[in-house]
Amino acid sequence: MPTDVLMPALSPTMEQGKLAKWLKKEGDTVKAGDVLAEIETDKATMEVEAVDEGVLAKILVGDGTDNVAVNTPIGVIVAEGEDASAAAAPRPAGGAEAPASNENAPAAGDAAAKGEVVVEKGGAPATVPAQAKAPSAVAKPPEPETTARPDVPEGTEMVSMTVREALRDAMAEEMRRDGDVFVMGEEVAEYQGAYKVTQGLLQEFGPKRVIDTPITEHGFAGIGVGAALAGLKPIVEFMTFNFAMQAIDQIINSAAKTLYMSGGQMGCPIVFRGPNGAAARVGAQHSHDYAAWYSNVPGLKVVMPYTAADAKGLLKAAIRDPNPIIFLENEILYGQSMPVPKLDDFLVPIGKARIHRSGKDVTIVSFGIGMTYALKAAEELAKEGIDAEVIDLRTIRPMDMPTVIRSVQKTNRCVAVEEGFPQSGVTAEIGMKIMEEAFDYLDAPVARVTGKDVPMPYAANLEKLALPNVGEVIAAAKAVCYR
């Protein structure tokens, strides 16, 4: 029985990669554990190992092929003596037989075959077995509107880059500009960033300004705050904001409150940044969206960009801001490519929302990855004759309510969308503010779509249920439009 060798996923959010080179050639005999090929992503290089013994009968994807989707068959292994020509028979993608040992693999390709939105993968071992990965169809968020940005001069050239690169460039530019800016965190220097956001910074700025810390969030957050009190401008990377729970005392009690407690003497210009919220299949302790937590605290600013351009412009603004900033990124968005204005010094002001899509029938407010649901829903609603205006808050605190209120005054209806939990969530705040400031303009109660009120489950189907989805946003929009 021929066995497909599939393009493996190296991380929970990897969608595609490059087949760098084959280390075996057709006809070679392979044993379990033999390295068959090397693959690359923007984050890492990994080896593909054979799971079983046999003969590499066919190479389906050649050396140096870019953008190979996860789970694409890249080669075929047959048992010794088996007819290699059997391998030539075409098989549907994702139809590989899962080896008995891989009990965790979900029924391969089911969701993908139906074209459903699936944003999930298997785990990320250092070396990846060549077979039986989870399905790979990944929803691409709609390309954001890039025309008519009020913050970009007309005629500015736009270059496509990933959110990851945009964030890196923002840090590099600010570090070139100001010698007081430095980065510290786990794996930010020699490893080039756990999610490769700090790639290349060590090489350019050296170990004094790109500091690898031990795994010690409470301690290094406090050290960062102390350095900021002394006038430096640290960027503290948390490998994820889930780990910042270890450090939250220093963020809240020291960073946020000292300016006030010192009667304005002691400022704390620091940026805490890193991925926040759900990635894919990483379980409850690595999936928490903390936007609502930090947005509850006076003395902090909380920024949560969606587009690559905003990620860059807002991070640069955050680094220059004289206050403590919580900068919430998203692992799923890191790899998304979007247009970024090619400007020497592109800044996006903190505290300003952006109307991402104009409309007249209903206002959909979201931020961060919540924007992917909002924008997709707006597209679908348009097909049904509902013209939705989509607002990207971009900053959660201070919240740009005037932009939201103006929109609600026009549409008279609002749906707020976030991945975080419902109780005391950001959307709860949005709803309350609209009631306080625009009650008389409302033709329907404000609706919200949030993550479900449960710790994030691991199982693929349950995780999908726990997250908001486009259908829920569409349903909520229709409900407030009484349609």
Place this chain on the structure above:
Amino acid sequence: MAAAAKRAAKQDGDVVPANDPPPFTREEDLEAYREMLLIRRFEEKAGQMYGMGLIGGFCHLYIGQEAVVVGMQMAAKDGDEVITGYRDHGHMLATGMEARGVMAELTGRRGGYSRGKGGSMHMFSKEKQFYGGHGIVGAQVSLGTGLGLANWYRGDGRVSMTYMGDGAANQGQVYESFNMAELWKLPVVYVIENNRYAMGTSVSRASAQTDFSRRGVSFNIPGEQVDGMDVRAVREAAGRALEHARSGNGPYILEMQTYRYRGHSMSDPAKYRSKDEVTKMREERDPIEMVRKRLVETHKVAEDELKGIDGKVREIVNDSAEFATHDPEPDPSELWTDILREAAV
């Protein structure tokens, strides 16, 4: 100096050598006396004012521990930072902050160092390199290590003097900070003020290792135990520790063996220790009496001169109390200021 060499930093639990610190000159003893007496009288006055309802909330007095911060400051150089926990009035006065501003902060008035918005535990002075004043036990240790990181980053030759109590020394972030400070050779002197009680819990009831000078052993941070009631011993050890840190050798730990005469805070009945224990310490080991005795017996300072100092100190303290009693409360508009700084972007 032979005495200094004898007390070289111990790394593995050597017995602490007998304390025979080098003597102070007449001027040095006078300075130590004046500084310690100012703290003592200030704290006594704060206690009174608390009793009169002029000071609210928490108020942790430093009485008994004066030699620690005064001895440290006598060895420090301009620019060296000071950061501590909530028992902080003494540190502020020792760094040269004005008694008026400290007392007015205690009474929550607009002339206070934090314009009345910080209180007893939260005062700062950029000018005097005093970085607070922190109410979360142990948090100042990471922050102080961050001050050290800033010194290291700038290469400015400054040392962060990071104070904590025996209670804070059991917090996890202290050890996270020790690790990074030694790893990166940050210029930090950790001063553990062991006053024997973390609130109401004695050291032996809270600490598996009661020799706090050894708390850095697993990070290779040298440390020593110091008689924190003798300002000369404090200054001598401080000089050694600061020199070590300033020369790029990394952090140093000084365990100051001291004692607080008053309760943990004003509302502490101090049932966890006997009156005799306190009385014995006051009578036999009082840091101010020790200096006063030396001034009279060794330096032959006349009683009148000492009375003159006492009078001046009282004047400063009374003036601060008078100011803090009559200074207006902050303007209501202050409620909404100093939350964020204006951003240029």
